Amino acid sequence: MYTFCITNLRINTQTFKPKKQVNMSNITLNKSKTTKGGFITLYLRIRLDRRSISVPLNIKLKASQWNGRVINHSYASDLNKWINEEKARLWELVSLYEIKRLTYAQHRDKAKGQDKSYEQVLHAYLEEKPNVYSSAFNKYKTIVGAVEVTNEGLNAFIKGCQQSPATVKSYVNVVKAVHTDLVRLGHAERIEYDLIKITQKPVRNRATTVSEVVRRIEDAKPEDYHYRALAVFSLLNGGFYYTDAKVFKGEDYHARSKTGVLMPVAKESIELFNTIDLSKAKEYFFSRKTVGFKRLRRLYETVATNIGVDFTIRRQLLGHAISDISKHYYDTKAKESEEKLREAQKTVLKHLRAEYLLKCLRQLYVQGNAEK
Known part of the structure; x- marks a missing residue:
């Protein structure tokens, strides 16, 4: 039996580097600890x-x-040739990783010669991303019943996801971004997106009548007056504008690019708002699922701004809890503040031609003072 050393191995234990080094990556040849039988095994380490x-x-x-x-x-020459070929293969993978053609998980798997399924690759990819990526895909998988991204799957996801349009749009954007990355990495086929409008949600054509709003006001506790007029509009329209049905069907709105929230054009909304006849509530008031009343607050604030309501009072009308407001209005001029607040409410409601609701609110307020 020959006793020899592998000549070039002693040289190759030094770092094997290409001519151009990027990001301080390196590949070294290493050996394991010696076993009881006096053997060692060799492996390459990629940093x-x-x-x-x-x-x-x-x-x-x-x-x-x-x-x-x-x-x-x-024998030494054959081993050195094999080791150098492996190093060259690994350096190719390092280069692909550095130009972002491979994820870290893909680089690791390919380096070890492992071939994984699409779902395994997707799972490894999502592990390297923020939690919102996993949340979006888990929701997509639950609704669609598959992890492969298709137009049919996206449409089914949009229709089946019972959350706000902004949330659905965020989820869809995440799913599309992941799919684009997987296409770039060679694990998925490119598709042409043909999506339905995310804002198309089920409409319940059942209106809340004025009498129902009045009943709720009369049954409310006196302190509920301090929910301000926003509570009335929320009850009356389920958290929506009077013009909400028209806003969704027409072109008098725009979607915010970051959140996807539909924002009505203020001028159009206010003009339509002023033409509402409360006795014909069912013709105007619609309640929709999955969307909050954030836009109602915005229109209320727009009206208050246009008619010159003081900024701090306007913030208080919207229920903003700010320490400066509390200190300025409650600690120092509580009574004067309350009068200004009530006057601002009346002004806004009159501008919106909701005198009947204003009367109900006034009765509730008087009742509350009488019981104090």
């Missing part, structure tokens, strides 16, 4: 982005062969 990947070479040697006397031998 990348402060992380390391160990790639076994399935080469087992006597420890004496690693540290023995330097002589030439054909």
Whole structure:
């Protein structure tokens, strides 16, 4: 039996680097601890982005062969050739990772020669992303019953996701972004998106009547007056504008690019708002699922701004809890503040031609003062 060392291995234990080094990545040849039988195994270690990947070479040697006397031998040459080929293959993967053609998980799997399914690749990809990515895909998988992204799947997801339009749009954007990345990485086929409008939601054509609003006001506790006129409009329209049905069907709105929230054009909304006849509530008031009354607050604030309501009073009308407001209005001029607040409410409601509701609110307020 020959006792020899693999000549070039002693040289190759140094870092093997290409001519152009990027991001301080390197690949080194390493050996395991010596076993009781006196053997060692060899592996390559990739250092990348402060992380390391160990790639076994399935080469087992006597420890004496690693540290023995330097002589030439054909076995040593064959092993060195195999090791250099593996290093070259791994450097190709490092280059693909550095130009963002591979994720870290893909780089690790390919380096170790592992071939994974689409779902396994997707799972590894999502592990490297923020939690919102996993949430969106879990929701998509639950509703659609598959993880592959298709037009049919996206449409089914949009129709089946019972959340706000802004949330649905965020989820859809995440799913599309992940799919685009997987296309770039070679794990999915490119598709042409043909989506339905995300804002199309089920409409319940059942209106809340004025008499029902009045009944709720009369049954409310006196302190509920301090929910201000917003509570009345919320009750009356289920959290929507009078013009909400028209806003969704027409073109008098725009969607915010970041959140997808539909914002009515203020001028159009106010003009339509002023033409409402409360006795014909059923013709105007619609209640929709999955959308909050954020836009109602915005229109209320727009009206208050246009008629010159003081900024701080306007914030108080909207129920904003700010320490400066509390200190200025409650600690120092509580009574004067209350009068200003009530006057601002009347002004806004009159501008919106809701005198009947204003009368109900006034009765509630008087009742509350009488019981104090």
